[in-house]
Structure formats: C-alpha cells, structure tokens
Amino acid sequence: MVAKATTTPVKIEDHRHEKMKELAKKNNRTIQNEYAEAVDRHLAGKYQEMILADSKLEQIFTNKLNRVADRLAAMLSTNNMDTSTVLMGLMHLNSKEFEKDRNEMYQAYRKEAAAYEQAKRNKK
Known part of the structure; x- marks a missing residue:
C-alpha cells in the first residue's frame, strides 16, 4: 500500500x-x-x-x-503475615484498574490474610 x-x-x-x-x-x-x-x-x-x-x-x-x-x-x-497475599494487594494498588478506595482494599486483603493465617494454624 x-x-x-x-x-x-x-x-x-x-x-x-x-x-x-x-x-x-x-x-x-x-x-x-x-x-x-x-x-x-x-x-x-x-x-x-x-x-x-x-x-x-x-x-x-x-x-x-x-x-x-x-x-x-x-x-x-x-x-507472620503471608507475604504473597500482601504483595498481590500491592500489585492491585499499583494497577491502572484500581478503582476501590485504598482503605476498603486494605481491609479486604487484611481479612483474606487473617483467614489464610488461621487456616495455616488449624492445619498444625
């Protein structure tokens, strides 16, 4: 062309x-x-x-x-928090698609991390 x-x-x-x-x-x-x-x-x-x-x-x-x-x-x-969960949260915070309020995101990941840690303790 x-x-x-x-x-x-x-x-x-x-x-x-x-x-x-x-x-x-x-x-x-x-x-x-x-x-x-x-x-x-x-x-x-x-x-x-x-x-x-x-x-x-x-x-x-x-x-x-x-x-x-x-x-x-x-x-x-x-x-003793799970590093990968927090780092995934960090990546979401830096993402262009980030739309939620940072505090909401922090609380959501904190709940997930706490549940994960509790599940790890229960397995022991």
Whole structure:
C-alpha cells in the first residue's frame, strides 16, 4: 500500500538544500526521495529514543516495586503475615484498574490474610 503524498511547504536553509540536491544526484534519486529518507531516519531515531526512555521508566518503576516488596517482606516476617497475599494487594494498588478506595482494599486483603493465617494454624 502506497501512502498518500501531501505537498507541504517547508523552509530550509540554502546550504542544506544544496547538500540534499547533491545527495539526490549522487544517489540517482529524486530530491523528494532524499528528503523523505532523511525525515524517516529522523523519526526512527526519535522513536528509538522514546522506546529507550520508556524502558528506563519501566526499569525505574520495577526497581522501586522490588524495593517496596523487599521492605514489606522484611516487615511482614516479624508479624507472620503471608507475604504473597500482601504483595498481590500491592500489585492491585499499583494497577491502572484500581478503582476501590485504598482503605476498603486494605481491609479486604487484611481479612483474606487473617483467614489464610488461621487456616495455616488449624492445619498444625
């Protein structure tokens, strides 16, 4: 599928336009093709930068979550709560789909954790 071409006037310094003409002639291409390739390369570079920035943000977020998880695990080991239940709650709190009030969510997970702990004690 060929994209529809649109004519858009752009002001470019003479020396840059001359270099593009030289490149077009050297590569046996039209000047429009040279400009299109230059724009495509520029956009591809910017897209790569955005991907890199996103991956850094993801890594920063992951590192912060891991630190929170480690801290929670250390805190919870002293009062015998099930770490996985609390960490699942933490993931729900950080989820984009989180809609409930934090206090309601905390109370719900606390009840679940207490029931789980009671079931573990009853098995002993």
